[in-house]
Amino acid sequence: MNERNSQPTAAMIVIGDEVLSGRTREGNAWRLAGVMTEIGVSLREIRVIADDRAAIVEAVNALRARFDHVFTSGGIGPTHDDITADSIAAAFGVKIDVRDDARAILTAHYKAGELNESRLRMARIPDGATLIRNPVSQAPGFTIGNVHVMAGVPEIFAAMLEEIRPTLKGGAPLLSWSIRVEAPEGELATPLGAVAARHPDVSFGSYPFYRSVAGSTLVARAQDRSALEAAVADLRAALKGLGIERYEETPPG
Amino acid sequence: MNERNSQPTAAMIVIGDEVLSGRTREGNAWRLAGVMTEIGVSLREIRVIADDRAAIVEAVNALRARFDHVFTSGGIGPTHDDITADSIAAAFGVKIDVRDDARAILTAHYKAGELNESRLRMARIPDGATLIRNPVSQAPGFTIGNVHVMAGVPEIFAAMLEEIRPTLKGGAPLLSWSIRVEAPEGELATPLGAVAARHPDVSFGSYPFYRSVAGSTLVARAQDRSALEAAVADLRAALKGLGIERYEETPPG
Numbered sequence: 001m002n003e004r005n006s007q008p009t010a011a012m013i014v015i016g017d018e019v020l021s022g023r024t025r026e027g028n029a030w031r032l033a034g035v036m037t038e039i040g041v042s043l044r045e046i047r048v049i050a051d052d053r054a055a056i057v058e059a060v061n062a063l064r065a066r067f068d069h070v071f072t073s074g075g076i077g078p079t080h081d082d083i084t085a086d087s088i089a090a091a092f093g094v095k096i097d098v099r100d101d102a103r104a105i106l107t108a109h110y111k112a113g114e115l116n117e118s119r120l121r122m123a124r125i126p127d128g129a130t131l132i133r134n135p136v137s138q139a140p141g142f143t144i145g146n147v148h149v150m151a152g153v154p155e156i157f158a159a160m161l162e163e164i165r166p167t168l169k170g171g172a173p174l175l176s177w178s179i180r181v182e183a184p185e186g187e188l189a190t191p192l193g194a195v196a197a198r199h200p201d202v203s204f205g206s207y208p209f210y211r212s213v214a215g216s217t218l219v220a221r222a223q224d225r226s227a228l229e230a231a232v233a234d235l236r237a238a239l240k241g242l243g244i245e246r247y248e249e250t251p252p253g
Numbered sequence: 254m255n256e257r258n259s260q261p262t263a264a265m266i267v268i269g270d271e272v273l274s275g276r277t278r279e280g281n282a283w284r285l286a287g288v289m290t291e292i293g294v295s296l297r298e299i300r301v302i303a304d305d306r307a308a309i310v311e312a313v314n315a316l317r318a319r320f321d322h323v324f325t326s327g328g329i330g331p332t333h334d335d336i337t338a339d340s341i342a343a344a345f346g347v348k349i350d351v352r353d354d355a356r357a358i359l360t361a362h363y364k365a366g367e368l369n370e371s372r373l374r375m376a377r378i379p380d381g382a383t384l385i386r387n388p389v390s391q392a393p394g395f396t397i398g399n400v401h402v403m404a405g406v407p408e409i410f411a412a413m414l415e416e417i418r419p420t421l422k423g424g425a426p427l428l429s430w431s432i433r434v435e436a437p438e439g440e441l442a443t444p445l446g447a448v449a450a451r452h453p454d455v456s457f458g459s460y461p462f463y464r465s466v467a468g469s470t471l472v473a474r475a476q477d478r479s480a481l482e483a484a485v486a487d488l489r490a491a492l493k494g495l496g497i498e499r500y501e502e503t504p505p506g
Contacts, residue, residue, distance in 0.1 A: 033273055044303060
């Protein structure tokens with residue numbers, strides 16, 4: 001879509017059998033999506049894959065070639081099923097081992113005797129990566145190339161995302177203007193399509209809801225505010241043409 | 254993983270800009286994941302992609318070649334941004350047009366004059382597809398080859414999934430046994446890894462949590478109940494070896 005061309009792009013890879021089995025309702029991708037929208041990065045794809053080395057390597061290599069940023073969550077803890085760091089190293093074709101700077105963070109955090117062999121696995125960092133600080137439980141994430149490798153535990157994922165957020169450069173944020181109409185989208189579709197055709201620099205979505213009344217939330221999105229205002233004025237006229245005068249608007253904040 | 258080899262496989266494609274922008278927290282994939290686990294189908298990948306024809310064609314063709322079933326949600330309504338049906342037809346290289354059986358469903362549902370051109374788009378069905386009944390708002394989904402195309406509105410997605418559920422053949426369901434331990438996973442990781450190595454036909458996961466105490470939920474999964482019981486007994490012994498006698502178990506229901 002047009003309006004996104006001037007924004008950097010991103011993809012997310014969620015690594016975790018527990019999401020694919022339905023055990024866990026994934027929330028990190030949703031959080032990332034909100035942050036990307038705020039900073040003006042266009043999130044183009046989310047993939048949820050298993051804790052499987054071949055699947056991780058394939059997804060990382062496919063997406064890092066295609067998008068400006070790739071974010072991963074999950075699989076960087078101390079247990080035998082935490083294979084993300086090693087898989088990322090394999091995807092980049094670099095070596096991985098316990099690294100001194102990461103080990104120093106863990107040594108400072110744990111009491112004597114607590115830093116066992118399993119926990120030390122969390123200091124395995126691929127060659128050439130930069131650490132991402134973890135203010136919650138210390139074990140770091142890392143950035144290698146355009147891939148940001150973060151924890152799956154929601155509190156830690158959120159904290160790591162805030163750590164790297166200042167380093168992520170966005171384009172002009174997408175402004176979004178919502179109109180909540182108590183009319184089924186089948187009634188709105190034809191004039192909405194016509195308005196959309198007249199404003200190719202604005203992206204329109206329609207999200208039906210079913211409560212006591214059938215309704216639709218129409219959303220117009222653009223980076224340029226005046227284009228957005230013109231498009232929404234046109235849309236209001238189209239609603240009026242349908243005899244619809246009652247709706248709720250949410251302009252960009 | 255071993256235990257999944259005897260189950261059919263599946264992937265899900267969520268089509269929707271509103272998920273990628275963070276506007277909507279996706280729930281259909283989570284619902285599908287739960288149903289697949291219940292019926293013994295191994296969900297291997299979830300992809301969230303934009304309302305973009307090229308992206309839909311690519312994802313559908315990549316995943317239908319690799320998995321036994323592909324489920325899609327979103328983009329089959331009446332508005333200009335509903336491009337899923339046409340994109341699926343393009344992926345399969347078949348024609349698409351308003352089909353009589355689908356039109357008949359809509360004609361029966363709408364009052365005279367309500368079935369406008371936009372709503373009639375919901376009767377566009379690719380050649381060779383079978384309709385999926387929509388008990389909520391009538392406009393049907395469809396199955397073509399191994400791809401099941403369903404609505405994005407959660408109530409409709411759920412109803413369509415129930416419609417096709419009896420046609421989906423599963424393998425032996427994966428039994429899951431959870432043990433909730435008030436000990437950080439870094440303490441459990443070494444013995445857990447050893448138990449996992451002794452039971453290659455059982456899959457083990459560890460999901461840390463942070464409340465007033467640091468804890469971990471350990472999950473063992475297998476299709477074979479006696480293998481699972483033996484693995485869990487071994488795990489209990491390992492916990493005892495760590496001096497941990499307090500934990501909560503959730504055996505398969």
